[in-house]
Amino acid sequence: MSAGSRQADLQTPLKRVRGWGSSKSGTHHFIVQRITAVALIPLVIWFVWFVIGLSHADYANARQMLHQPIQALLMIVFVASAFWHAQLGLQVVIEDYVHTRWLELTSQLLVKFLCVLGALASIMAVVKVALA
Amino acid sequence: MDNTATPVVQHTERPLSPHLGIYKWQLTMTLSILHRATGIALAVGTILLAWLLIALAAGADSYRTIHMFCISPVGLFLLAGWTWALFFHLCNGIRHLVWDVGWGFEIPRAYATGWTVVVASFVLTIAVWMLALSGGAA
Numbered sequence: 001m002s003a004g005s006r007q008a009d010l011q012t013p014l015k016r017v018r019g020w021g022s023s024k025s026g027t028h029h030f031i032v033q034r035i036t037a038v039a040l041i042p043l044v045i046w047f048v049w050f051v052i053g054l055s056h057a058d059y060a061n062a063r064q065m066l067h068q069p070i071q072a073l074l075m076i077v078f079v080a081s082a083f084w085h086a087q088l089g090l091q092v093v094i095e096d097y098v099h100t101r102w103l104e105l106t107s108q109l110l111v112k113f114l115c116v117l118g119a120l121a122s123i124m125a126v127v128k129v130a131l132a
Numbered sequence: 133m134d135n136t137a138t139p140v141v142q143h144t145e146r147p148l149s150p151h152l153g154i155y156k157w158q159l160t161m162t163l164s165i166l167h168r169a170t171g172i173a174l175a176v177g178t179i180l181l182a183w184l185l186i187a188l189a190a191g192a193d194s195y196r197t198i199h200m201f202c203i204s205p206v207g208l209f210l211l212a213g214w215t216w217a218l219f220f221h222l223c224n225g226i227r228h229l230v231w232d233v234g235w236g237f238e239i240p241r242a243y244a245t246g247w248t249v250v251v252a253s254f255v256l257t258i259a260v261w262m263l264a265l266s267g268g269a270a
Contacts, residue, residue, distance in 0.1 A: 075185070090171075121185075128189040129185075
């Protein structure tokens, strides 16, 4: 690209950098990653306690555990936070290491779709058990 | 002349920042790498979580399938790995959040908190498995 063609665009340097890199939405990503991280500290502790309970439970007991409204609610909040946090983290990993444009775009979309799908499927399952 | 080749040549002639290969091993960089690695592993682990919840909703047969997988050698190995990954990512994540508020950047403190994270992740993993296995029929 030559200087001449840039001038022909009639774009200021500011116009060219807007919408790229850190001027896009980096701070928002950073903040949401931290919010989900903070939320996940107590939620992970609850989740570990819940899974230890599951390890001692048969099928009926396991369903009964998740049937309690408080447990179901915490599981939904945990699942939503975990998948959200995972998507944000994987996004950064892909941005850092995948430099082939089509592959980067494809994997970013795939991760987003799978995280939304996984979160919604999990939440549906919890609701089904909770309302049964 | 091939136009697309020009920018590539310009890129490679730029000075590169030093990469992993020339550093000596340090705890801090190992923990940084492990934070990413455990994060990726845990993201994969959410598939098992979704499977577990769906199986619980689907019925006793589905639940038996995932239960058999979890108590198989491969399942137990993966669960043990995910337990440690979860605790490491949790502890080191708290370390990162503490850095975010501006505390603990001094080198000795970064090492002290780093070793604390390593020890805590293993202690918590062992404690959880002792609790899970102590109840008898899993």
